[in-house]
Amino acid sequence: MSEAVLQRKLARAEAKVRLLESLIEDKTRELYLQTVALKASNETLERIFDAMPGPVLVLDEHLVVQRFNRSALKLLEATPLLLTGLPATRFFPTIEASVARVDVEGGAVMTEAEWRLEGPALPVLATLARFSDGVERHVVVIATDLRDRKALELELRHAQKLEAIGALAAGVAHEVNTPLQFISDNVDFLVEALTSFDAFARRIEEAAPGIWSRVSEEPAFEELPFFRERIPKSLGRVKSGLERVTEIVRALKDFSHPGGEKAPVRLAPLVHRAVTVGRHELKGMDVQVEVPEGLEAYGYESDLNQVMLNLLVNAAHAIVDRHGDATLGRIRVFVDGGPEQVVLHVQDNGGGMPPAVQARVFEPFFTTKPVGKGTGQGLPICRKLIVERHGGRLWFDSAPGEGTTFHIGLPVAAAPSSGATHEPTRRAAGG
Ligand SMILES: Nc1ncnc2c1ncn2[C@@H]1O[C@H](COP(=O)(O)OP(=O)(O)OP(=O)(O)O)[C@@H](O)[C@H]1O
Ligand SMILES: [Mg+2]
Secondary structure (H helix, E strand, O other): OOHHHHHHHHHHHHHHHHHHHHHHHHHHHHHHHHHHHHHHHHHHHHHHHHHOOOOEEEEOOOOEEEEEOHHHHHHHOOOHHHHOOOEHHHOOOOHHHHHHHHHHHOOOEEEEEEEOOOOOOEEEEEEEEEEEOOOOEEEEEEEEEOHHHHHHHHHHHHHHHHHHHHHHHHHHHHHHHHHHHHHHHHHHHHHHHHHHHHHHHHHHHHHOOOHHHHHHOOHHHOOHHHHHHHHHHHHHHHHHHHHHHHHHHHHHHHHOOOOOOOEEEEHHHHHHHHHHHOHHHHOOOEEEEEOOOOOEEEEOHHHHHHHHHHHHHHHHHHHHHHHOOHHHOEEEEEEEEOOOEEEEEEEEOOOOOOHHHHOOOOOOOOOOOOOOOOOOOHHHHHHHHHHHHHOOEEEEEEEOOOEEEEEEEEEOOOOOOOOOOOOOOOOOOOO
16 A cells, blocks of 8 residues: 555544544533533422422332422421331321222322321321332322311311300200299298298287197197298208209309400309309319409400310319219319419319320320210310410429319400510420
8 A cells, every 4th residue: 555545544534533522522512411401400300399388208119208308307397317218107107008099099099197207196188199210119198287277177166066055055044044933933932921821820829829739739730840840941942952053054154155355354253153064073072262252364254164164174084083982082273373464273183194195185186085075175275265365374283193283374454465474483384
């Protein structure tokens, strides 16, 4: 080969290399740009995932958590370290059944569930679906926090319950009142008539000494002296029984009165009324009310009626639970407080609460009582009424095996618009 031919071949080869080099350079740049774009889009997706207002979790085939967004962390009050690699059954106990439904029904499945990791139980609406990334199959879970909705439902149910009970109680009180009045009038008439008969008998004895004893010794009238002595006493007992029934009916009527605006509420009659209405539960117990006449708090009377009744009934249940015998029960209602706040205390010698119960008593629907005896709505409602509606405080001290004291801190007067009420210094276990 001649020199010239060789030179030409070399030049062609060099040109090819240059072309290839520039091609590689172009491809590399393209790849680089694609990688950058991919990274950016990945980051955007990640950000969208994190910014989603609802909790989202991605699980693998074995329902182990792979990914989650910030909302999910917040809802479960978990750290990324705790949640990564955690079997979802740990906080979502019924997930397996729900995923089975997804496999049968296909598409997305919605289910109401109760999640619990470390904190309290969380009512959620969980939507589950399957997807595949080409390599593996996954389950995606989107949750809706139902706590607010449940709280609203609770409130509504409570309002309806109160309304129904109030209407029933007012109706019964009204119905009972009429015959009560009628019986009472007739008893008064009998007392008057008997007094008059007695005076008449005495007058006859005076006019004809010995006649009364002679006649009353006849066999047919043998029991007359006994009747004469006993009838007034017996009527006296009928009268006091009637007075008690009248008092209960009046308490029931006042208690179920829907009440209107916030106003000064006299505490002594309020406590006595709750004791009267709760009489059935408190039967046999020694209930001491040490509330000065004239002491007032500022608030809604019907709310405070409810709170007092629930605390008394809770105390009575704790007493029966501990002693089995109501006559060993002691409940004391007393007060203290300062010029801005009055604190009502309801103290019982019931069984007290272990720390695990103490931590949960204000949770809606938490109860240690059997079905039919408790619904676990009492204390959450009391807290709502005292804290939210009155700007007051509700807390307690409890010693297992010794008893419990609930404290209600209430404003004495309408708060000035900026006025923060003075907080009592005892241990706060709620409020
Ligand atoms: N005085 C108390 N002594 C001991 N335990 C109490 C006392 N008060 C409340 N508890 C505990 O707190 C739980 C919740 O009380 P709460 O009043 O909210 O509901 P409940 O009494 O169980 O039901 P409901 O009031 O709806 O009828 C009770 O089940 C009980 O375990
Ligand atoms: Mg209760």
